[in-house]
Amino acid sequence: MSGIARTNATGGEGMLPELLAWSSSLQFDRALVREDLLGSAAHVTMLSRVGLVPLADATLLRKELLAMHAAAETGAFALADGEEDVHMAVEAELGARLGASVAGRLHTARSRNDQVALDLRMHVREQARLSLLACLALLRQLTERAAAEHHVLLPAYTHRQRAQPTTAGFLLAAWASSLARGAELLAFTLERADRCPLGAGACSGSSLPIDRTLTARLLGFSSPTVNALDTVGDRDFALDFAWAAARVLLSLSRLSTDVIDYATSEFGFVKLDGGIAAGSSMMPQKKNPDMFELVRGESSRAVGNVVSLLTLVKGLPTGYNRDLQEDRRPLLDTAPLLLGALRAVSLSLPHVHFDGTRTAAALADGSTQATDLAEALVQHKGVPFREAYKAVGALVRHALDAGVTLRALSVAEAQVFHPAFDAPVLASLDPAEAAARKKSIGGTGAVEPQLEALRSEADRLAAIAARIPSLASLAARIAEEPLA
Numbered sequence: 001m002s003g004i005a006r007t008n009a010t011g012g013e014g015m016l017p018e019l020l021a022w023s024s025s026l027q028f029d030r031a032l033v034r035e036d037l038l039g040s041a042a043h044v045t046m047l048s049r050v051g052l053v054p055l056a057d058a059t060l061l062r063k064e065l066l067a068m069h070a071a072a073e074t075g076a077f078a079l080a081d082g083e084e085d086v087h088m089a090v091e092a093e094l095g096a097r098l099g100a101s102v103a104g105r106l107h108t109a110r111s112r113n114d115q116v117a118l119d120l121r122m123h124v125r126e127q128a129r130l131s132l133l134a135c136l137a138l139l140r141q142l143t144e145r146a147a148a149e150h151h152v153l154l155p156a157y158t159h160r161q162r163a164q165p166t167t168a169g170f171l172l173a174a175w176a177s178s179l180a181r182g183a184e185l186l187a188f189t190l191e192r193a194d195r196c197p198l199g200a201g202a203c204s205g206s207s208l209p210i211d212r213t214l215t216a217r218l219l220g221f222s223s224p225t226v227n228a229l230d231t232v233g234d235r236d237f238a239l240d241f242a243w244a245a246a247r248v249l250l251s252l253s254r255l256s257t258d259v260i261d262y263a264t265s266e267f268g269f270v271k272l273d274g275g276i277a278a279g280s281s282m283m284p285q286k287k288n289p290d291m292f293e294l295v296r297g298e299s300s301r302a303v304g305n306v307v308s309l310l311t312l313v314k315g316l317p318t319g320y321n322r323d324l325q326e327d328r329r330p331l332l333d334t335a336p337l338l339l340g341a342l343r344a345v346s347l348s349l350p351h352v353h354f355d356g357t358r359t360a361a362a363l364a365d366g367s368t369q370a371t372d373l374a375e376a377l378v379q380h381k382g383v384p385f386r387e388a389y390k391a392v393g394a395l396v397r398h399a400l401d402a403g404v405t406l407r408a409l410s411v412a413e414a415q416v417f418h419p420a421f422d423a424p425v426l427a428s429l430d431p432a433e434a435a436a437r438k439k440s441i442g443g444t445g446a447v448e449p450q451l452e453a454l455r456s457e458a459d460r461l462a463a464i465a466a467r468i469p470s471l472a473s474l475a476a477r478i479a480e481e482p483l484a
């Protein structure tokens, strides 16, 4: 990185070479080259249409930019080192191909400040779209598995203590519900990023007769941004994406912790098959849940990225500040992190198998059905809840002292603690019954409507994703636009 090109933009002859090298962002923002090339192709189309660049030059420029973009799409385009950032590197490459006087027309009515804001928005829009699609695929996977495994009994936990009888399907639906909220934030990110910064210039627009609506349309945005000064310093869209990604990863992290715990021999609720179980280099017996531990571990970086971006933006004055170049690392890290974790969880889950015998055994003694017993007294015998709660509590203690399970107690024994206990009331200790009877909205016995709601939420969010043009589709749209 010693020989960074000296341009007027970088400060010309006077700039110390070491500092020129240190301040370069090319190693990070070369990842934005496709966005940058498309933005320039749309920009030169607009410049030609409003008469700011002669048709012949615009034709050459757009053709070359789109050829470079096509090469970048296949990975066959390498930007040379030695420029300060991706914007200068593209301009230098264009100069080498078309000559400086033609290439020198491209930057009319544009600053790197609106250019980088555009590149970043296009990156966020594409990556949030892809992330949303991956999220929705996992959401559907969880939903359909929940439907298929709703018969597998499973204790639910509060305070990591066995609480009440539920099912594997109910837990899967809980994971899916959490993921759906993260997916909704990705959709929100897409809707909020839908404004085109191009034409904001350095900070206050342009005196030239540019057409911001045309560039916005060519780049697949609904409209231009509202205020040029706000636009060049605005990274809210990056924050929205980082926050949405962190939220999805927190869901995946929690899911992972459940799987990791349930795979221990202490719980024994799930078995990991050979497709995902990692071994130990020392302990021959080990089958470790490494994939889920990695997802949980990686999610911490997503939290760090949100904090980095928040801290970066906080305290900056209105307008563009070079500090903003530091958005590159946390932002560009976000999409691969999120997509990688979504893929890992989606691939791993089919290799996680509930052990229905172990999960049912955890509910067999009836203690997790104590609340159901109290509710049966309320519902069938009209006993006030607090009275029923105390009677069942006394019964539980009695069973513990006697060293027997709640379900082994006779009606006569139970009636010592409350006269309203009878055989039908004690039948509520059956875990399957207890799970099925919770038919209140959101309850274990009402999973089908939850799954229906998740399916329609997935459809609603997929429709939002479908309205966003893919990055790859923009080249054709720009190429078709008349230059005159």
Ligand code: ARG
Binding pocket: 025, 029, 084, 085, 112, 113, 116, 322, 324, 325
């Ligand atoms: N490399 C810069 C960034 O990423 C581009 C904008 C630079 N603008 C400037 N006036 N120096 O933010």
